[in-house]
Amino acid sequence: MAQHISYRQPPKQRGRPPVSNMMDPNQLFDDTSASQHPQPTSYTVQGIDVGLPINNFLSEPVADFAMTYGTTIASQGKDMVHKELNRFMSVNKLKYFFTVDTRYVTKKLALLLFPYTHQNWELGYRVDSRLTPREDYHANAPDLYIPTMAFITYILLAGVALGIQQRFSPEVLGMCASTALVWIIIEVLALVLALYLISVHTDLTTFDLIAYSGYKYVGMIITILGGLLFGRDGYYVALAWTSCAIMFFLVRSLRMKVLSSTSDGVTSHSSRNQLRMYVTLAVAAFQPLIIYWLTIHLIRELSKKPHMATTEGDIELVNLMLDRWRNKETGLDEANNVTYNVWLSFPQKNKPNSVTVVSPNGTELFKSRMKELNYTKDQLDPDVVQPFAAFAPAGTPKGRLVYANYGTMEDYKHLNQTINLNNTIAIVKYGGTGRGNKGINGAKFGVIGVIVYTDPADMNDGKTNDKNETYPHSWYLPPSGVERGSYKLNFGDQLTPYYPAKDYTLRHVESDIKGLSPIPAQPIGFEDARQLICEVQVNVFNRREIKPSDNVIGVIRGSVEPGKWRPRRSIIFGSWGAEEFGLIGSTEWTEEYYKKLIERTVGYINVDIAVFANATLRASGSPAVQSVVFDAAKQVSAPGHRDLSVYENWMKHSNRTSALHGLIPNPLTLRMVNDQLMLLERSFLDPVAFPDKLYYRHVIYASKNSDVETFPGLADAYQQAMAKGNAWDGVRKHLTIVTYTLESAASTLEAVI
Numbered sequence: 110m111a112q113h114i115s116y117r118q119p120p121k122q123r124g125r126p127p128v129s130n131m132m133d134p135n136q137l138f139d140d141t142s143a144s145q146h147p148q149p150t151s152y153t154v155q156g157i158d159v160g161l162p163i164n165n166f167l168s169e170p171v172a173d174f175a176m177t178y179g180t181t182i183a184s185q186g187k188d189m190v191h192k193e194l195n196r197f198m199s200v201n202k203l204k205y206f207f208t209v210d211t212r213y214v215t216k217k218l219a220l221l222l223f224p225y226t227h228q229n230w231e232l233g234y235r236v237d238s239r240l241t242p243r244e245d246y247h248a249n250a251p252d253l254y255i256p257t258m259a260f261i262t263y264i265l266l267a268g269v270a271l272g273i274q275q276r277f278s279p280e281v282l283g284m285c286a287s288t289a290l291v292w293i294i295i296e297v298l299a300l301v302l303a304l305y306l307i308s309v310h311t312d313l314t315t316f317d318l319i320a321y322s323g324y325k326y327v328g329m330i331i332t333i334l335g336g337l338l339f340g341r342d343g344y345y346v347a348l349a350w351t352s353c354a355i356m357f358f359l360v361r362s363l364r365m366k367v368l369s370s371t372s373d374g375v376t377s378h379s380s381r382n383q384l385r386m387y388v389t390l391a392v393a394a395f396q397p398l399i400i401y402w403l404t405i406h407l408i409r410e411l412s413k414k415p416h417m418a419t420t421e422g423d424i425e426l427v428n429l430m431l432d433r434w435r436n437k438e439t440g441l442d443e444a445n446n447v448t449y450n451v452w453l454s455f456p457q458k459n460k461p462n463s464v465t466v467v468s469p470n471g472t473e474l475f476k477s478r479m480k481e482l483n484y485t486k487d488q489l490d491p492d493v494v495q496p497f498a499a500f501a502p503a504g505t506p507k508g509r510l511v512y513a514n515y516g517t518m519e520d521y522k523h524l525n526q527t528i529n530l531n532n533t534i535a536i537v538k539y540g541g542t543g544r545g546n547k548g549i550n551g552a553k554f555g556v557i558g559v560i561v562y563t564d565p566a567d568m569n570d571g572k573t574n575d576k577n578e579t580y581p582h583s584w585y586l587p588p589s590g591v592e593r594g595s596y597k598l599n600f601g602d603q604l605t606p607y608y609p610a611k612d613y614t615l616r617h618v619e620s621d622i623k624g625l626s627p628i629p630a631q632p633i634g635f636e637d638a639r640q641l642i643c644e645v646q647v648n649v650f651n652r653r654e655i656k657p658s659d660n661v662i663g664v665i666r667g668s669v670e671p672g673k674w675r676p677r678r679s680i681i682f683g684s685w686g687a688e689e690f691g692l693i694g695s696t697e698w699t700e701e702y703y704k705k706l707i708e709r710t711v712g713y714i715n716v717d718i719a720v721f722a723n724a725t726l727r728a729s730g731s732p733a734v735q736s737v738v739f740d741a742a743k744q745v746s747a748p749g750h751r752d753l754s755v756y757e758n759w760m761k762h763s764n765r766t767s768a769l770h771g772l773i774p775n776p777l778t779l780r781m782v783n784d785q786l787m788l789l790e791r792s793f794l795d796p797v798a799f800p801d802k803l804y805y806r807h808v809i810y811a812s813k814n815s816d817v818e819t820f821p822g823l824a825d826a827y828q829q830a831m832a833k834g835n836a837w838d839g840v841r842k843h844l845t846i847v848t849y850t851l852e853s854a855a856s857t858l859e860a861v862i
Contacts, residue, residue: 202316206242206254208244209243210243212243213242213245216248217242217248218327221324221355222327222350222354225357227247231249233245233246233247251317251320256319256322256324260326262326262330263330263403264289266333266334266337266407270333270408271285277748285407288403289326289403292403296395297315297319300388304388307384321359321362325396325400327351329351329403331351332344332347332404333407333408336407341408341413344405348401351400352396352401355397355400357393359389359392360389360393363389363393411426411429417494417689418453418658418688419656419657419658419686419687420492423686427659427661427686431445431446434661434663441682442665443663443664443666444662444663445661445662446659447660447661447662448657448659449609449611449657449686449693450611450612450657451655451656451697452610452654453656453687453690454499454500454501455497455499455654456497456652457651461650462496462631462649463477463631464476464477464560464641465645466644477633477634477637478591479495479496480495480496481590482587484575496631496632497649498544498594498595498631498632499593499596499690500595500690500691501548501630501651502625502626502627502628502651503649504629504649506629506647507647508557508644508645510536510641510645511524511533511534511535511536511556512536512537513535513556514541515537515538515540515541515547516537516542516546516547516550516559516561517546518550518553518814518828521554524554529555530554532555533557534645535547535560536559536560536562537560538562538563538564539568540567544561545625545626546598547559548596548627548630549598549625549626549814552627558628558630558647559626559628559629559631559647560638560641561631562632562633562638564635565635568586569585569586570585572585573635587634588635589636590634593632594632597626598623598624598625599802599804600691600803600804601691601700601803602696602697603625604616604619605617606803606804607700607803607804610697623801629649631649658693660694662682662683663681663682663683664679664680666679667680685698688717696804724758724762725755725759733783739756743755743757788857789858792853809821813825814828815827820847822843822847823847827840
């Protein structure tokens with residue numbers, strides 16, 4: 110997969126890329142039912158990485174399979190043409206268009222791409238017939254060899270492009286091939302009809318028209334290669350050049366046959382010539398539209414430019430998803446966008462956030478980077494968001510720098526034993542606790558600002574050299590890389606908890622919001638973190654505002670129809686808006702449809718990070734879906750291995766088995782076990798256990814601020830009691846909750862009566 114210049118490092122709750130020696134050797138399926146609730150996720154600065162080095166084209170197994178399959182299609186098509194050709198046309202007439210040699214092909218390709226200096230556009234004739242392409246010194250004679258080979262090459266390139274993007278399937282490649290052929294047929298039929306309607310009598314045959322129409326495939330090949338090699342800019346430059354060249358070529362070629370043709374046997378100089386000119390220009394103008402239509406979908410779309418929530422890129426992404434999901438041939442039954450007016454936080458372009466080192470007299474000695482080092486062209490995009498901590502308050506605090514490890518309560522407490530933390534700036538590492546907690550915890554000890562960086566020892570396996578170890582040479586974060594993210598404890602829109610952020614919803618005032626960092630915070634790269642050794646100043650100019658953010662919702666309606674595949678239950682697809690600001694889009698949609706979802710929903714599949722494994726599948730979930738995942742994996746072939754299922758490939762690479770997995774032969778026993786699992790899970794829900802924590806009801810999974818290893822509510826209550834000295838009633842309350850919950854959970858495992 111192409112790596113993006115975003116340098117996003119997944120939060121610890123999302124896990125690291127799978128490494129075989131770190132996993133439980135006795136477990137194949139990752140059980141997430143006992144994991145902590147994920148912290149608000151980090152913001153990914155999506156780049157425009159549509160380009161790939163040529164030597165990486167076939168390093169992807171899917172791309173390799175795509176190339177092989179494309180070659181197979183081309184070979185089968187060739188055999189079919191040879192077999193069926195004599196049934197429909199004279200092979201002798203067709204052979205004329207394939208009578209080419211190397212000189213002709215070279216000269217014709219040069220003419221197609223650089224037609225502007227060509228002088229003689231007349232077709233060559235003998236006494237009784239037209240010269241063959243090989244005999245035509247000026248390469249003006251139309252041929253079918255170049256269009257045919259260009260079409261085959263287009264299909265192969267399409268397979269490679271789709272394979273690189275992990276979008277390849279035989280059906281999709283077949284759709285590319287059939288769509289390209291259909292457009293040729295439509296174009297030729299339209300041209301024949303137009304010439305007939307304006308009474309143009311010309312010696313252009315149908316094969317001639319197919320040849321002229323098929324030359325666009327040469328331009329399509331150059332355009333796709335430009336996009337794959339040089340990204341979005343390369344794609345559009347190649348598109349512009351080839352479109353102009355093909356248009357010029359067709360106008361000069363067809364005008365000799367169309368404008369100088371006869372009407373009713375007499376050379377016409379009347380107003381009909383104007384119509385013929387319009388037809389010729391229309392044919393030429395049609396070429397760039399078709400080239401664009403047949404190639405743009407092969408260039409990476411979702412990551413071609415940044416699309417932070419509510420920005421222009423986000424709006425374009427919403428429209429792209431709607432177009433894809435509303436497609437009558439490949440889309441869903443229904444697709445709509447759902448808009449919520451949510452409270453977000455943004456940096457200011459004209460006042461970028463920074464961390465500066467200042468001398469006692471106020472002289473600025475050092476300033477952190479405004480954006481990452483430009484390893485690739487991605488960072489040149491003006492919409493790449495500067496490093497910032499979403500929802501951190503604006504301010505420019507200045508003070509002594511203290512190193513506070515991960516910024517947990519225990520870290521600050523340890524520091525406070527030997528250092529006066531009042532009016533200090535804390536520099537902390539990612540991890541250990543949620544991003545929002547780093548500022549909240551520090552403020553309790555007098556810290557006035559927080560600087561957060563990613564320690565390469567935690568996320569890079571200690572690798573720091575951008576010459577050969579980090580991005581773009583690997584997935585490791587480069588020295589200037591900065592992780593963006595939301596600095597708050599709760600998810601969803603902060604002004605409308607438990608209700609959708611609609612116009613009719615009452616919004617809380619900002620001062621009543623809980624779980625926000627009360628002090629400015631700013632993320633930096635570990636390259637800059639090395640420089641901070643004296644008094645520093647944190648400059649945060651974030652602004653908070655309410656803006657409309659869209660979800661895209663698609664539906665496949667469930668039913669049972671003979672002769673037509675349909676799921677038994679309806680499937681809803683959600684592309685969530687403002688996810689990186691703290692799961693806002695999904696939370697608001699769930700709040701709006703809560704009454705319906707709680708009664709009708711049977712499962713939820715999250716593909717927040719859809720491509721995260723390496724040579725095999727990786728899946729995590731609650732135990733109830735284990736058999737479903739295994740059964741599905743056994744029915745799908747692994748990419749590039751038709752005789753190997755995804756499940757077999759999974760087992761081959763992980764070499765793990767599940768001692769608990771096995772078929773329960775009795776359906777009633779299966780239902781009883783499922784019922785008990787659901788009752789066990791629900792028994793840990795307590796709607797009144799955490800009145801100060803929005804959305805948290807699970808006694809085990811709730812978030813916590815304390816490092817004490819016990820139930821979250823009990824751990825936080827103990828920490829508060831130790832800090833205040835007189836809050837032990839809170840500890841007793843949570844001991845009661847834990848004891849009652851465990852007794853209730855144990856009762857669900859007893860025999861059903």
